[in-house]
Structures are given as structure tokens and as C-alpha cells.
Amino acid sequence: MNAIAEKCRKVDPTDPTQGQSDTIVQLVIALALGLSAFIGFCFLRPRWKGLYAARKQQRDSADSLPVLPDTLFGWIPVLYKVTEQQVLASAGLDAFVFLSFFKMSIKLFSVMFFFALVVMAPINKRFRYLPPWGDGGDQEPTIAWYNHPQLTNMSWSNEADNDDGSKKFILPEISYLWAYFVFTYVFTALSLYFMTNYTRRIIRIRQDYLGSQTTITDRTIKLSGIPPELQSEEKIKELLEKLEIGKVENVTICRDWKKLDDMMDKRASILRRLEEAWTVHLGNQASVANAQSRVIRRSSEDYEEDESNAHESGNLLGQSHVTPYEQPRPTTKVWYGFLNLTSKKVDAIDYYEEQLRKLDDKIIEARKQQYKPTRLAFVTMDSIPACQMAVQALLDPSPMQLLAKLAPAPSDIVWPNTYQPRSSRMIRSWTVSIFIFVLTLVWLAPVGGLAGLLNLCSIQQVWPEFAKLLERHEITKALVQTGLPTLVVSLLNVAVPFLYDYLANMQGSISQGDVELSLISKNFFFTFFNVFLVFTAFGAAGKFWPALQESLKDTTKLAYRLAESIDALAIFYTNFILLQGVGLMPFRLLEFGSVALYPIMLIGAKTPRDYAELVQPPIFKYGFYLPTAILVYILCFVYSILPAGYMVLFFGLIYFVLGYFIYKYQLLYAMDHPQHATGGAWPMICHRILVGLGVFQLLMAGYIALHKSFVAATLIVPLIPLTIWYSYFYARTFEPLMKFIALRSIRRENNADFNIVDEDIGAERPAEHIRRESTTVDESREKGQKFVNPSLFVPLEKIWINGQKGSNDDSTNRGAQSPDPLGRQASTESSVSLGDTHIWRENGDNNV
Known part of the structure; x- marks a missing residue:
């Protein structure tokens, strides 16, 4: 029997000295x-x-x-x-x-x-x-x-x-x-x-934290298992208010928005290709420093000036083939014909701008359409206690029907999954x-x-x-x-x-x-x-x-x-x-x-x-x-x-x-x-x-x-x-x-130093439970958010070149209005053309 086999036979794994050299080597390496x-x-x-x-x-x-x-x-x-x-x-x-x-x-x-x-x-x-x-x-x-x-x-x-x-x-x-x-x-x-x-x-800390803030998420429930006869905003609102849980502020039924979401994804891809084409044409003037700069917000006066000078400065970003830049205009290969077997090279900027224009028109029309409802809805109540009572109660005697759960934050929702069966x-x-x-x-x-x-x-x-x-x-x-x-x-x-x-x-x-x-x-x-x-x-x-x-x-x-x-x-x-x-x-x-x-x-x-x-x-x-x-x-x-x-x-x-x-x-x-x-x-x-x-x-x-x-x-x-x-x-x-917020932990907005139970008996909360003066991080990031698929209302981004980005908060976008309850989009848009790049804005409103 060799020495290793003999050592294996005699080895004692409980020996406290066994493997000390291994630990020393590992300690040296780790340090x-x-x-x-x-x-x-x-x-x-x-x-x-x-x-x-x-x-x-x-x-x-x-x-x-x-x-x-x-x-x-x-x-x-x-x-x-x-x-x-x-x-x-x-x-x-x-x-x-x-x-x-x-x-x-x-x-x-x-x-x-x-x-x-x-x-x-x-x-x-x-x-x-x-x-x-x-x-x-x-x-x-x-x-x-x-x-x-x-x-x-x-x-x-x-x-x-x-x-x-x-x-x-x-x-x-x-x-x-x-x-x-x-x-x-x-x-x-x-x-x-x-x-x-x-x-x-x-x-204790969670109850105080959530009970002292007011966000749309804290007032919203996710209602699943909605039967076909109740798949409308009005009927859901009427049903919940009949249950005397509280008043309903808003109802958003999730609909089959796949067609619209796909168009928005395609638009984002085309926009990136257009930006790449312009970057090649203008020269790589972008830098990390420019990219780190804040978003530039343009006032309505700027756009009025743009509109008045549209013809004078026409084709500011894209005159067909005459440019003041030394770099040639980039080209891209387009496939067409039978089974897309034929190809030709075209001007990349003109091609992607035209693709973007056509897609924008389709998105505007798609936002006006009505989509098939699903069995899922987000219901925003008028108060946090009403929301908490709804999610902690059984709403319907039938199994797997009208199940109320706490809603995730609007920015946290994976919208394509909401309309999946x-x-x-x-x-x-x-x-x-x-x-x-x-x-x-x-x-x-x-x-x-x-x-x-x-x-x-x-x-x-x-x-x-x-x-x-x-x-x-x-x-x-x-x-x-x-x-x-x-x-x-x-x-x-x-x-x-x-x-x-x-x-x-x-x-x-x-x-x-x-x-x-x-x-x-x-x-x-x-x-x-x-x-x-x-x-x-x-x-x-x-x-x-x-x-x-x-x-x-x-x-x-x-x-x-x-x-x-x-x-x-x-x-x-x-x-x-x-x-x-x-x-x-x-x-x-x-x-x-x-x-x-x-x-x-x-x-x-x-x-x-x-x-x-x-x-x-x-x-x-x-x-x-x-x-x-x-x-x-x-x-x-x-x-x-x-x-x-x-x-x-x-x-x-x-x-x-x-x-x-x-x-x-x-x-x-x-x-x-x-x-x-x-x-x-x-x-x-x-x-x-x-x-x-x-x-x-x-x-x-x-x-x-x-x-x-x-x-x-x-x-x-x-x-x-x-x-x-x-x-x-x-x-x-x-x-x-x-999981839930206790009703006793919820503070009323008009009297933040008392909770809703102690307020009735005149008992003041301990000092460590008094509502903080500043807003919570959740309140800050949920300010102005809604339980609506962003594809229905998000402003259509414009091109971002030379470190300057078109703002989503200005009036440069089409279709930026809030959708109606049926998932359709009203339209009062007007457009301003700067050459081949279209900048859209909504009439009379610079903050969408």
C-alpha cells in the first residue's frame, strides 16, 4: 500500500489541526x-x-x-x-x-x-x-x-x-x-x-414609513380574474363602490396593446439608427461630457421661432444631398422585391427619417383605436384605507374571480405581461x-x-x-x-x-x-x-x-x-x-x-x-x-x-x-x-x-x-x-x-401628526412616528405617474445629436395626450417641420 493510501486510511477529519496549512494559504490569497x-x-x-x-x-x-x-x-x-x-x-x-x-x-x-x-x-x-x-x-x-x-x-x-x-x-x-x-x-x-x-x-418602521406617505401605488389595487360582463371601466367602478369599500378614483383595464408596443419598440430601434446616421454624417462630435449634460428644455417661444423660420431654415438637419459637412452622407442597403432578394443602397438619413415619419403616423392612429380588454385591471381608490380594505377582503364568492392584490409601482410594471393570458x-x-x-x-x-x-x-x-x-x-x-x-x-x-x-x-x-x-x-x-x-x-x-x-x-x-x-x-x-x-x-x-x-x-x-x-x-x-x-x-x-x-x-x-x-x-x-x-x-x-x-x-x-x-x-x-x-x-x-399597511398606521393628509384611529380619541403619536417633513423616496419617484401603458401617452422622442436631446417635457411630440378609458387617444396635434426631421407638439400645452 502506498503512502497516500496509508495516509488516507489514518486520516482524521475531526482533527482541529487538519487543513490548517490550507487555511493559511487561503488567508494569504484572500488578503x-x-x-x-x-x-x-x-x-x-x-x-x-x-x-x-x-x-x-x-x-x-x-x-x-x-x-x-x-x-x-x-x-x-x-x-x-x-x-x-x-x-x-x-x-x-x-x-x-x-x-x-x-x-x-x-x-x-x-x-x-x-x-x-x-x-x-x-x-x-x-x-x-x-x-x-x-x-x-x-x-x-x-x-x-x-x-x-x-x-x-x-x-x-x-x-x-x-x-x-x-x-x-x-x-x-x-x-x-x-x-x-x-x-x-x-x-x-x-x-x-x-x-x-x-x-x-x-x-414598525415599514408601517410608519408607508403609513406616512401618499403615493398612487398605495391607493391602487391590481384586480385580476375579471369576468367578461365586467370588463369595462364603468362597471368595475360601479361594482366596487356598491361594495362600500370606498370611492374609485380611476380604473385602467389592461388591454391587448401588443401591436402598439411593438410599434414603439420598432420606433426606438429606428430612432437609434437615425441618430447613428447623423453622427456619422456630422462627425463624432458627441462626447461623454456632452452626454452627461442635463436635458435641454426648449420654451414655446423657441418653437414659435422655429415655425416662423421653418421655410427660411428649411432642411436644417437634412437637405437632400447638399450639405455643409465634409463627411459624405451615410448609406444603407434596402432589400425589396420577390422574397426581398433585390437590394440597393439609399441615403440612410432620408430613409430612416421617412421610416420614422410613417411609423409616427401609424402610432398616432394606433393610439386612437380600441383594444380588446383582458381580465386584469388597475383600480385607484380615493384613499389608502379603502385600498387596504379592498386587498384584505374577499370581493367575490366565485373562486379565481375578482382577486384584489396590491399593485406594483407604475414604473415597475412589465406592461407586455399584463395582457398575456x-x-x-x-x-x-x-x-x-x-x-x-x-x-x-x-x-x-x-x-x-x-x-x-x-x-x-x-x-x-x-x-x-x-x-x-x-x-x-x-x-x-x-x-x-x-x-x-x-x-x-x-x-x-x-x-x-x-x-x-x-x-x-x-x-x-x-x-x-x-x-x-x-x-x-x-x-x-x-x-x-x-x-x-x-x-x-x-x-x-x-x-x-x-x-x-x-x-x-x-x-x-x-x-x-x-x-x-x-x-x-x-x-x-x-x-x-x-x-x-x-x-x-x-x-x-x-x-x-x-x-x-x-x-x-x-x-x-x-x-x-x-x-x-x-x-x-x-x-x-x-x-x-x-x-x-x-x-x-x-x-x-x-x-x-x-x-x-x-x-x-x-x-x-x-x-x-x-x-x-x-x-x-x-x-x-x-x-x-x-x-x-x-x-x-x-x-x-x-x-x-x-x-x-x-x-x-x-x-x-x-x-x-x-x-x-x-x-x-x-x-x-x-x-x-x-x-x-x-x-x-x-x-x-x-x-x-x-405585505399590507395596517389601517391604524395610516395618517390622514390634513393632519400628519395623528393616525386615523388616535385622531378620534385625541391621542398624539409618539415623536418618532410623526410624519417626516420631506417626502419619501417613493413619493419623489412616483410623482405624476399613472397606471397607464406608456405606449399610449409617452411623448415620441425626437432625434438626439451633438449632445443635445429633445425633452419629453416640451411640446415636441405627437400623441402625447392621456388616453380615454377605452384605450383610445384623442388628437389635437400640429406639426412643425425642420427639414426632414419632424418636431411635433400639442396645441396649447408645453408640459405633457
Whole structure:
């Protein structure tokens, strides 16, 4: 038997010194990566404010935030002092909830780390289980206490020699396992305590925040399952008012606007091509500086002058073929004839302007037409209490009919999905779910391969020469066995969310907020199932099916399998958290993806519109970052009591501390979050924490039972149904307050210092609940919005060249009037022609 095989036979995965060299190597790599990224960010931050302070520069909601100093580290204390009230005022509820999860984890794991270091670490150092391994696996589990001088006079059940010749005494099972039992209960209680306290706090703040604002979203319901006999605005209004819920302010029935939406998409494409043609003709005079300039608003006098001088300056932008510019007019190839087999080159500017003119005429006519209604409508009530009563009540005795739910924000709605039949959305949703299930099985191959790299014995079986090479080079072995798997798993956690984001958008959700919540769910399923359960319980992909079949036949097998392998993977998960927190987290500050893509996008940018899009703040998506954070939370719990617990908790604490400050900076200063979920991610976080608690309890029961302490293991089992009951209790008690606004929380507009119940009895609200003087971020971004498909009324953008953009707020567009209830568009437009580029405006109104 060779040396590697002999070492594999004697290896003890519970040995606290096992894998320390791997962790040291990983720590050096993580520190090198993290510190270089952090120092690089501190150096580049004041120099690239267009990227690293994009939100502060371009979003009015960030104006109230303190200005960060341009010194190397001076921004850190200023960011630390930004309060939760400022986070709410600037970034909204979703950011507040996201950061609250990190704050809760910091407090919880600080307490757990103390107990793990002070109590469990000494116990685990003195007592160490030797679980049954070897070929037969029949050896009785025992406890080893190495050369303890105070126990020399005790009766030993067995005696063996250590490798160094000293005696190793084997004790029968004693009360050691009861420490595991006690701390399983203690840590479970701590988790539920912190989760409940933070839930109550978030509910209180959310109710006060939403109850003190007035937005059209807070007064609007999404009414689905509308029967054919009620598919008109007048009938829906009459029905709801008969129910005496409240007065209806407006009803918008979603109609089949596909034809109109397609024309608007086509128009946007033609407009871009026209802008590219003009940019080529005029020369690339556009620059990033021009693109960053504010939108130019032209007054009505300017347009009167344009109209009066239209003939004098005719063809200002496009005289047929006589131009003052040195660059020739660009051409484009047009296909025509039988099966579009014939082509010819034409003047690109003339061609696209004519295409745009014809399409504008079609859009104007399309806005006047009547479209087929669907079973979905948005109903705006006259007050928030009326809206809340409608969504919390059953409106119709028939199943699946007249279902009222809270409406998403107008800017959050995916309008093409509103006129998709419910059956079509269901088919798309199930298709995506089935595809993700199949994809989960596909991930087994790479995940199983990575699991094989963790064990030198597995490498020995597949590639003996490579195993011998690794055995001779300790650092290379650490890099291959620990560094490479953790890096690949981390890269999977970065890459897979992009695929799942695309799939979530294909499911047919009505709002982008629903898409993001779906993305959180999908990515967590990947990280939890593939990165944790499959990696831990089933090992290599070839063992997955036999292990799964065995576990399905007897669920206790899963607990035993987890217990058998969890110690062996302690170093891997420790290094995984270390790399995620210390090594990769600072790279999020650098926005490496945006920096890497910027040169590529810059090369492809041609028009001022392209340059303007380059400097927009990147989008912060919680579904990309939250699942990994929840997985780290679960890993900290799983290992909290085991010998590696203090190391896992220490690096987990570092992960959440760094994550809190880095994400706080990005959410407030660097990145934008246009979605509007009003903190809807918090119940998802809590339910997944409870799943992790269940796994932790199941694992500890199996771990203790594996070592024949059946009484302690049996006493842990009641924790599992208790956690399931708490999940049900949480859903019934707390979730409604995370979804709805309590009527008592709603403030009347004419007396903001009292809520509607306390006002009747003359009781003033506490000072911390008094309505804020300024508007909320939701009120600011929803000002002037309506629940109407933008294709029906949005002003038709005009060409944007030389860094100057036609404003959507001026009178330069046709068809900019609000639609009538039937989805038709009245028309009182007039046009002004500047050569071949048409500038349209509405009579008598410069602000549409």
C-alpha cells in the first residue's frame, strides 16, 4: 500500500489541526486580493466619481447624504455615521431591509462566536470524536482524551499508541455530547430571538414609513380574474363602490396593446439608427461630457421661432444631398422585391427619417383605436384605507374571480405581461421551473467534480501521478484542494445569477419587484442545494443517485450522511467564507464588471444617447448578493458547535461586517435600485433562515446519534417540528404586516401628526412616528405617474445629436395626450417641420 493510501486510511477529519496549512494559504490569497481591491478603490474613488459616486451625482434622492471626503480613508467614518433614517430617506425600504439582515447577522454571530470560542472550543480541543471509518465502518464510536494527567487513575476501556509512541486512552461515551445538545437549543433560541426582534422592528418602521406617505401605488389595487360582463371601466367602478369599500378614483383595464408596443419598440430601434446616421454624417462630435449634460428644455417661444423660420431654415438637419459637412452622407442597403432578394443602397438619413415619419403616423392612429380588454385591471381608490380594505377582503364568492392584490409601482410594471393570458403566464412559469430543475441536475457534474478535488484520496483513485505530485508540494496541494474549489464555487455564485435573472424575466411576472424576489428564490435554491446539500451530503456526482435513493427510502440516512461528511468539509467551507468575505467582497466596491465592460461599450458607443447610457448608475440587484449571504448565515450555524465552529463564525462575522459597509456604500452612493418591493425580501430571508435552522438541527441530531448518544439525539428531534411550527406562526402573524399597511398606521393628509384611529380619541403619536417633513423616496419617484401603458401617452422622442436631446417635457411630440378609458387617444396635434426631421407638439400645452 502506498503512502497516500496509508495516509488516507489514518486520516482524521475531526482533527482541529487538519487543513490548517490550507487555511493559511487561503488567508494569504484572500488578503492579497482583498487589500489590493480595497486600496485600489480608495485610490480611484475620488478620481472616477462618475462611476463610484454615480448615484450621488445623478439622483435627487441622494442629495441629502453627506459628501464623502476625497482623502484615501476619510470616507469610511463619514459612511459609518450615515443613520438608518438617512438610508430610508435616500434608498428606501428595500435597502433598509437588506442592510438590516447584515446588522442582525453581525449581532447574532458576535454572541455565538463568544460562546463558540470560550465554551465550545476548549471542549472540542480536549474531547474529540473518532467516528467509525475504515473498510467496514463497524468500529464503535469513542471519545479520545490525549494524555490528560488527571485521569491516570481511571479505568480505561481501551488503550492505544499514538504515532509518537505516547499513550492514547479511549474513553467510553460520557456527557461530552450533552454540550452539543445544550448549545443546539441555545443557538436556535438566539436565532429565533434576533429574527423575531428584527422582524418586529422592520414591521414598525415599514408601517410608519408607508403609513406616512401618499403615493398612487398605495391607493391602487391590481384586480385580476375579471369576468367578461365586467370588463369595462364603468362597471368595475360601479361594482366596487356598491361594495362600500370606498370611492374609485380611476380604473385602467389592461388591454391587448401588443401591436402598439411593438410599434414603439420598432420606433426606438429606428430612432437609434437615425441618430447613428447623423453622427456619422456630422462627425463624432458627441462626447461623454456632452452626454452627461442635463436635458435641454426648449420654451414655446423657441418653437414659435422655429415655425416662423421653418421655410427660411428649411432642411436644417437634412437637405437632400447638399450639405455643409465634409463627411459624405451615410448609406444603407434596402432589400425589396420577390422574397426581398433585390437590394440597393439609399441615403440612410432620408430613409430612416421617412421610416420614422410613417411609423409616427401609424402610432398616432394606433393610439386612437380600441383594444380588446383582458381580465386584469388597475383600480385607484380615493384613499389608502379603502385600498387596504379592498386587498384584505374577499370581493367575490366565485373562486379565481375578482382577486384584489396590491399593485406594483407604475414604473415597475412589465406592461407586455399584463395582457398575456393567465394560462400563458402559468405555462411560462412552469416551463422555467422545470428547466431550472433540469439545470440543477446538470450542475451535479461540475459540483461533483469539485467535491472530488477536496480529497487527496479521490484524486489518488483517478490520477495517481497527480496525487503524488500534490503530496510532494504542500502549497500546491492547498491551492488545488482548497483554493481551486472555493474559487470555482465562488465564480459559479457570480455567473449563475445572470442566467437565473434571464429566466426570472421570462416567467411573465407583472412587475420587476416580483422578478427580483423570484431571482432571490432561484439563486438561493442553487446555492443551498448544489453548493451545500449536494456538495456535503452526496459528494461526487456519481454518488448522487444512490445516495438520494437511499435517503428517500429512509430520511434518517440523510442526517447520518450529513453528519459523516460535515467534519471533512469544515476546512473547505471555512475557506469558502474566507474567500467570499476577505478576498472577493472588496471587489464589489470596484464594480469590476462595470469597469471591465466600460471599454467594450465605449468602443461600440456612437451617439450621445449611447454615451449617456454609459454614465448611468449601475443597477443593484438583491438577487445577486442576498442568496450567498444567506448561505454564509446557514454555514455559520451548521458549524457553530463543531470543532471548526469558532473559525467559521469568525470569518462569517468578518463577511457580514465588510458586507454591511460595502453594500451600504453601493446602495447610497454608487448604484441604483429602481425596483419597488417595499421590503418584501425580509419574509423570504426569514423563511430561508428557518430552513437553515432545520438543517442545523437535523445535522446535530444525526451527528450525536452517529456517536451512539441516542438520548441526546432524540431530545434534539423536537426542535425540528418546533421550527416548522414557528415558520407557520411567522407566516400567519408577521407576514401580513410585511405585505399590507395596517389601517391604524395610516395618517390622514390634513393632519400628519395623528393616525386615523388616535385622531378620534385625541391621542398624539409618539415623536418618532410623526410624519417626516420631506417626502419619501417613493413619493419623489412616483410623482405624476399613472397606471397607464406608456405606449399610449409617452411623448415620441425626437432625434438626439451633438449632445443635445429633445425633452419629453416640451411640446415636441405627437400623441402625447392621456388616453380615454377605452384605450383610445384623442388628437389635437400640429406639426412643425425642420427639414426632414419632424418636431411635433400639442396645441396649447408645453408640459405633457
